[in-house]
Amino acid sequence: MITATVQPTTTxxxxxxxxxxxxxxxxxxxxxxGRQAALFRTRDHRLYAVDNIDPYTGAAVISRGIVGxxxxxxxxxxxxLKHVFxxxxxxxxDDEHTCLTTWPVRRRxxxxxxxxxxxxxxx
Amino acid sequence: MEEIxxxxxxxxxxxxxxxxxxxxxxxxLHVTLVGEEPRTAYDRVALxxxxxxxxxxxxxxxxxxxxxxxxxxxxxxxxxxxxxxxxTTARGRGLRYDRLVLATGxxxxxxxxxxxxxxGCHVYRTIEDLDAIIASARDARTGVVVxxxxxxxxxxxxxxxxxLETHVVELAPHLMPAQIDQGAAALLRALVTDLGVHxxxxxxxxxxxxxxxxxxxxxxxxxxxxxxxxxxxxxVGVRPRDDLARAAGLRIGERGGVVIDDTCTxxxxxxxxxxxxxxxxxxxxxLIAPGNAMAEVVADRLLGGEAVxxxxxxxxxxxLLGVDVASFGDAxxxxxxxxxxxxxxxxxxxxxxxxxxxxxxTLLGGVLVGDASAYSALRPLVGSPLPGDPLxxxxxxxxxxxxxxxxxxxxxxxxxxxxxxxxxxxAIADGDHDVPALKARTGAGxxxxxxxxxxxxxxxxxxxxxxxxLCEHFTxxxxxxxxxVRSTGVSTFSALxxxxxxxxxxxxxxxxxxxxxASLGNGHILEGEQATLQDTNDRYLANLQRNGTYSVVxxxxxxxxxxxxxxxxxxxxxxxxxxxxxxxxxxIDLFGARLEQLPAVWARLVEAGFESGHAYGKALRTVxxxxxxxWCRYGVQDSVGLAIRLEERYRGxxxxxxxxxxxxxxxxxxxxxxxxxxxxxxxDQGWNxxxxxxxxxxxxxxxxxxxxxxxxxxxxxIDRFLMFYVRTADRLQRTAPWxxxxxxxxxxxxxxxxxxxxxxxxxxxEAMERHVASYTDEWAAVLADPEKLSRFVSFAxxxxxxxxxxxxxxxxxxxxxxxxxxxxxxxxxRPQEGPR
Ligand code: SRM
Ligand SMILES: Cc1cc2nc3c(=O)[nH]c(=O)nc-3n(C[C@H](O)[C@H](O)[C@H](O)COP(=O)(O)OP(=O)(O)OC[C@H]3O[C@@H](n4cnc5c(N)ncnc54)[C@H](O)[C@@H]3O)c2cc1C
Ligand code: SF4
Ligand code: FES
Numbered sequence: 036m037i038t039a040t041v042q043p044t045t046t047x048x049x050x051x052x053x054x055x056x057x058x059x060x061x062x063x064x065x066x067x068x069g070r071q072a073a074l075f076r077t078r079d080h081r082l083y084a085v086d087n088i089d090p091y092t093g094a095a096v097i098s099r100g101i102v103g104x105x106x107x108x109x110x111x112x113x114x115x116l117k118h119v120f121x122x123x124x125x126x127x128x129d130d131e132h133t134c135l136t137t138w139p140v141r142r143r144x145x146x147x148x149x150x151x152x153x154x155x156x157x158x
Numbered sequence: 159m160e161e162i163x164x165x166x167x168x169x170x171x172x173x174x175x176x177x178x179x180x181x182x183x184x185x186x187l188h189v190t191l192v193g194e195e196p197r198t199a200y201d202r203v204a205l206x207x208x209x210x211x212x213x214x215x216x217x218x219x220x221x222x223x224x225x226x227x228x229x230x231x232x233x234x235x236x237x238x239x240x241x242x243x244x245x246t247t248a249r250g251r252g253l254r255y256d257r258l259v260l261a262t263g264x265x266x267x268x269x270x271x272x273x274x275x276x277x278g279c280h281v282y283r284t285i286e287d288l289d290a291i292i293a294s295a296r297d298a299r300t301g302v303v304v305x306x307x308x309x310x311x312x313x314x315x316x317x318x319x320x321x322l323e324t325h326v327v328e329l330a331p332h333l334m335p336a337q338i339d340q341g342a343a344a345l346l347r348a349l350v351t352d353l354g355v356h357x358x359x360x361x362x363x364x365x366x367x368x369x370x371x372x373x374x375x376x377x378x379x380x381x382x383x384x385x386x387x388x389x390x391x392x393x394v395g396v397r398p399r400d401d402l403a404r405a406a407g408l409r410i411g412e413r414g415g416v417v418i419d420d421t422c423t424x425x426x427x428x429x430x431x432x433x434x435x436x437x438x439x440x441x442x443x444x445l446i447a448p449g450n451a452m453a454e455v456v457a458d459r460l461l462g463g464e465a466v467x468x469x470x471x472x473x474x475x476x477x478l479l480g481v482d483v484a485s486f487g488d489a490x491x492x493x494x495x496x497x498x499x500x501x502x503x504x505x506x507x508x509x510x511x512x513x514x515x516x517x518x519x520t521l522l523g524g525v526l527v528g529d530a531s532a533y534s535a536l537r538p539l540v541g542s543p544l545p546g547d548p549l550x551x552x553x554x555x556x557x558x559x560x561x562x563x564x565x566x567x568x569x570x571x572x573x574x575x576x577x578x579x580x581x582x583x584x585a586i587a588d589g590d591h592d593v594p595a596l597k598a599r600t601g602a603g604x605x606x607x608x609x610x611x612x613x614x615x616x617x618x619x620x621x622x623x624x625x626x627x628l629c630e631h632f633t634x635x636x637x638x639x640x641x642x643v644r645s646t647g648v649s650t651f652s653a654l655x656x657x658x659x660x661x662x663x664x665x666x667x668x669x670x671x672x673x674x675x676a677s678l679g680n681g682h683i684l685e686g687e688q689a690t691l692q693d694t695n696d697r698y699l700a701n702l703q704r705n706g707t708y709s710v711v712x713x714x715x716x717x718x719x720x721x722x723x724x725x726x727x728x729x730x731x732x733x734x735x736x737x738x739x740x741x742x743x744x745x746i747d748l749f750g751a752r753l754e755q756l757p758a759v760w761a762r763l764v765e766a767g768f769e770s771g772h773a774y775g776k777a778l779r780t781v782x783x784x785x786x787x788x789w790c791r792y793g794v795q796d797s798v799g800l801a802i803r804l805e806e807r808y809r810g811x812x813x814x815x816x817x818x819x820x821x822x823x824x825x826x827x828x829x830x831x832x833x834x835x836x837x838x839x840x841x842d843q844g845w846n847x848x849x850x851x852x853x854x855x856x857x858x859x860x861x862x863x864x865x866x867x868x869x870x871x872x873x874x875x876i877d878r879f880l881m882f883y884v885r886t887a888d889r890l891q892r893t894a895p896w897x898x899x900x901x902x903x904x905x906x907x908x909x910x911x912x913x914x915x916x917x918x919x920x921x922x923x924e925a926m927e928r929h930v931a932s933y934t935d936e937w938a939a940v941l942a943d944p945e946k947l948s949r950f951v952s953f954a955x956x957x958x959x960x961x962x963x964x965x966x967x968x969x970x971x972x973x974x975x976x977x978x979x980x981x982x983x984x985x986x987x988r989p990q991e992g993p994r
Contacts, residue, residue: 051954059662059690062954069962074954078652078662088963093977094706095963099694099753103664105630112665114694114702119665 047141047148050074050084055147061111063087063098064149072138072149073098075122077109083122084138084149089113090127097135159188159226162460163245163255165235165402167193169202170433170449171261175222177457182226187460189227190253192245194234195284198222203446203605206312208288209319211859217285238406240426257428259456260403260416264396264434264444269304273366278374279390282313291391295320298388302326302377304363305393306333311478313391314355318479325356325385327363327377329394337474337485341502342527345509349481349528358385366390398435398442411437420466422456430456438467445472446605447574454576471573473540475533484530487523487540488513496522499548503528510552512536519543526552534612538569538579571612574605579616586620593617628889629666632659636814636889640674644885649680651691669693670889673776676812677884678925679932682939683812684946695774698950699937700756702774705964705975708756709749710736712763713771713809716783716801716821717744726766734759737972743780743818747773750973752960754952760937770937772809776890778817781805782830786823786840793823795840800869801829804838807873808880810933814887814896817880818852832860835893836876841865845872849879849907850894858894861904864912877926878911878919885922 050064056076064072064084071087075098087095092115100111102122109122119128125135139150162178164171175191193199200217208217223229234248244252266281268274278298280291295301301317303310306328317324326333332343333350347357362380369375377385398415409417409425415437422430422438433449434442443449448470458465473486491498495516502509508528514521521539526532532552542565544551565571567580577600585599593613597603603610626635632655634642639654648654651671655663663671672691676683683689683696695701700708712727727746731738734755736748751759760770772779781804784790786797801821811817820829821838831837837848843866851860864875887896900906909915940946951957965976 049955055954057690058687063952063961065953065956065959065962071953071961071963092704093963094704095961096694096702096706099697099702101665101668101693102662102690103631103668104662105664107661109662110664115704117665 045139045150045152047143047150050140050147050149053142053145053147059102061098061100061102063095066149066151068151071095071098073100073111074140074147074149075102075111077102077104077122081109082140082142082147083109084140085111085120085122085125085135086137089115089118090133090135091116091118160186160256160460161254162187162189162257162259163253164189164191164259164261165245166261166263166399166433166435167191167195167199167229167231168261168263168433169199169219169446170263170453171259172199172219172222173450174259174261174432174453174457175227177454178460179222179224179227181457181461185226187226190230191222191227192230192233192235192247192253194232195286196232197285198229198231200285202283205282205285205288206316208285209316214285235402238402238429240406240429243428255428257430257460260424260429260431260435261433261453262399262402262435264398264442266392267395267397268392269363269394271363271365273368273374274392276366276368276374277372278388279366279392281392282309282316283396288316291316291389292320294389295322298322300325300385300387301389301391302385302387303391303393304377305395306330306357306359307336307393307395308334308474308476308478310391310393311350313393314350315479317389317391318353318355322389323356324354325358325387326350327361327379327385328357328359329362331360333357333359334483337489338483338525338527339490339511341500341511342483342485342509342525345502345504345507345527346478346481346483348504349507350479353479355479396434396444398437400435403429403431403435411440411442413437413442415442418452420468421459422452422467423459430459432456439469441469443470443472445470445474447471447576450574451576471537471540471570473533473537473573475530482526482528482530484526484533484537485524486533486537487521489523489525491523493522499552501549501552512548512552514544514548518548521548524552531611534571534609535615537573538565538571538612542566542569571616572600572602572605572609574609575601575603577602582613582616583620586617591617626888628670629664631655631661631663631667634658636670636674637886639671640678640885643671643674643678649675650687651675652687663691665693666889669696669776672696673812673814677929679928682934682946683936684940684949689946689949693775698753698756699760699770699940700751700774703749703975705977706961707750707752707964707975709747709773710751710756710759710763711741711743711745711747711771711773712768713805714745715805715809716781716798718783718798718802723766723768726763726768730759730762733762735966735973737974741773743773744782745771745773745780750966750975752952752964754950754958754960757941757947757950761941764935764938764941769809769935776813776815778805778808778811778813778819780818781808782818782820782834784822784828786821790823790828792826793840794842795823795845797821797823797829797838797840800838800845804873804876807930808876810936811880811884811929813880813884815890815892817893833857834860836860836879838872844868847872847875850897850904852892852894854892856894860894863904863908874923875911878922879907881922881925882907882910882918 056062061075072084073087075083087097100114103110110119112119120135125137127133141148198221199219235245236248237246244254266283301322302325303313304327306326314324314326333346365378366374367376374390400416403416411417416431418431418436432452452467455465455467475484491513496513499512511525513523521544565579569579571579590596590599627633668691700710731748736750739747741747781801783798783801787793788798818834819836820831820834822829822831823840831839832848833851837860839846845867846865847863848860849863952961966973967976
């Protein structure tokens, strides 16, 4: 998926080879600043990246959740306590006060890339 | 603050104080609850379950002590001083009151026959009484219950469960004279006699004879006959404990009981009486429902309300010695002109009588024995026009479909908690759309539970579709999807959702369909698309822990393990730095493996001949065993051998919920088989098969499905039972609620499994054979497949870098997750659903 607007301060980093993740599957990606992204591919072949850390338990497990949809909105269910988040906004669909960070994702040739804002840390 | 003193911490006193505590939110009242028993209130109605595994703790109704409530146990009130407005206790305490409530209940009546007070003579009312009966029964062979009423029959069952040859002696011409008529009693007698209880009716007991040691040894009957017995339980009725009130000069009814008016007030306006000690309009009620209703009235009045008590329904439904008995309304047909409509099916073990008005237009009451399933629908109809031909209501086909529609709003659906149809309809209109929500809002169905079927029916008739839909993506129930998959041969989730669902799926339907596909034999659970359907535990074939690591539980069938293998487990744990604990399921759990370490851990285990084992997954977990004849001096069969055989047969079977089993080598039941979904207990003839047990949120004992089976019949029955469960249960429905949900319950299950009433037994067995034949070690299969193995990496861009958030600290010499454990509240429940 090509994201429309990307801030000039943003750096694209290589996340994984383009065949990953599989359809309706996820993988974890270690970001240069030590943070972790959970990268998903939905059935319509869109890519999404959200924070890999489950905000309720602090465990880095979101990438191992189940991809699905709720009323058409693409979702990821945390495997820990089954909280469901929107993949496009990162917002929890069960609890409006909780939100996962999201990152722009794109495919470049044989690679999937994630855009990290440089002020977030050194690439 | 107003001082309220409540005397008697029994069921009704408890109910009152609980209601006050919950409703007096502004703290106008200070309540002192004084009870003579050595413990706080407990569920006397369920007292007999004490013989069936419940202990005092299970029966307890909870301690109500709090900022505005003082509770004193083991303290009897000895006097009331109405002028000074104080009560005095046996411990010398004086308590001042503004309002006093007497909830002293009643005491069993012991007929003054000679010898009634010998050691070995008992009553049946308190936990202490039961402890004394158990102690007496230890050296006894025979027991007699004097009194064939409701409680007498409960006591008889208790003696039976204690292993005594049991007699019941009743003065009236038939059993349960207060509740049921002669016809019903004849059937009840036959059913009770079948259970081995000797029934003597129309017989008075004239004396208890003593043994040379001075204990009860025989009961003399009025004809001069004598029953040899080591133990006697008197259950001939109760007397209100109105002694305090008498001494204080309060008005007492003709046959005892403190007289109260419709506000539950005695002739002293500051003193109320509730429960079994009270006499209202000439009646002393011996049931809990009227007592609770009185408690509610007094609670309301103490808080300034205007509630009144105008009498109560004395309908009862009981399971006595396993026999369903119910009576409601004018069961004896005392209304002038009343007509009886009777179905007496002795061969079928059913008796039903309806009492109707002279024009056969209005239902007045009735009696049901053997099959009381129509009770919850019939009772609320009392006083209302009959919805159809009376006979059709009590013939087996007719009873089931009684309309909730025909009930007026004031009809009481839950008599224990006095909830009307109107109140339920309002709750439903306010959005309580299932039974748990109705229970929470109205209290209906929370006591004896006999009204629950009616709650379901009212929900169904309220226009609210009781949705069986799995989730927003499938309108079908799990059982329906099983049938669709079976009949269409669909073998992938994508094809199923395309043809029978909408959208893309979610974490509810995906694992459910994955489980269906797996139970119907669709290859490895991580094959192709199936991998993305699995819950994380199935997805990584291990059990997710709170810090994102996994636990591995090597399969140890039957709990039997060689020293060499034990050493291997120890070595694996040591080499990978895993926390080790013996589980409650007779195996050893290794905790703290990172995702990328799992294959290496399995490789070591597989090499030593282990399988990793399911401690996760909706699948067979363990078959526990006791040592049985292998070592035990009491064992009568090889329980270890059978447990291993069962575990190896059913391992890997995907099911609606997890499955657990156990095998005990004799009736001492050291393997706790009756706490399992299917439990096997050895007899000297073979094996008894029990089904539908579980621990967890709502512990249930498994019930006997079939007895004295040889091993191959046993296995055939288990095959059928499990496959039938796999096909027809709801998602996350364990075997006990599943059996309950079957129309006809355990009896129906027995028909299907043993008598093959649906003609599917052969097919179920074949399905199980296919499962057994196609079983492979799922963990070894992952190790052998690079594609599957490729998932076991920490990061797509750094496959072996350990997750930096995982950190351990040492507790009791072992590694555990660093950092405080996150408070997960009660075991994971998601916001919108019940226990998983
Ligand atoms: C490890 C163990 C505790 C222990 O250290 O002893 C355990 C641990 C868990 N139990 Fe258990 N249970 C363990 C024995 C039991 C037992 C005892 C038994 O099996 O004899 C029970 C009561 C019996 C029963 O299941 O009826 C038990 C009743 C539960 C329940 C309640 C089930 C219910 O029907 O209400 C849950 C929740 C569930 O499954 O939905 C549960 C769920 C869990 C889960 C899977 C919760 C979770 O999702 O994280 C725990 C994770 C296990 C792990 O990570 O390895 N565990 N759990 C025991 C593993 C036994 C084994 O070797 O397989
Ligand atoms: C085995 C059994 C089975 C039953 N089954 C059913 C059933 O299926 N359905 C049904 O509706 N009912 C049933 N009942 C009846 C039901 O239990 C009673 O109706 C109910 O318990 C009455 O409650 P209560 O609070 O009035 O009396 P109780 O529960 O008897 O409580 C009275 C309490 O007051 C205490 N007390 C008495 N005097 C004093 C004093 N001076 N000072 C301090 N404390 C005092 C007593 O020790 C006792 O704890 C059953 C009863 C028994 C024994
Ligand atoms: S159940 Fe029986 S055979 Fe098994 S260990 Fe206990 S006493 Fe021995
Ligand atoms: S009638 Fe007993 S709980 Fe409703």
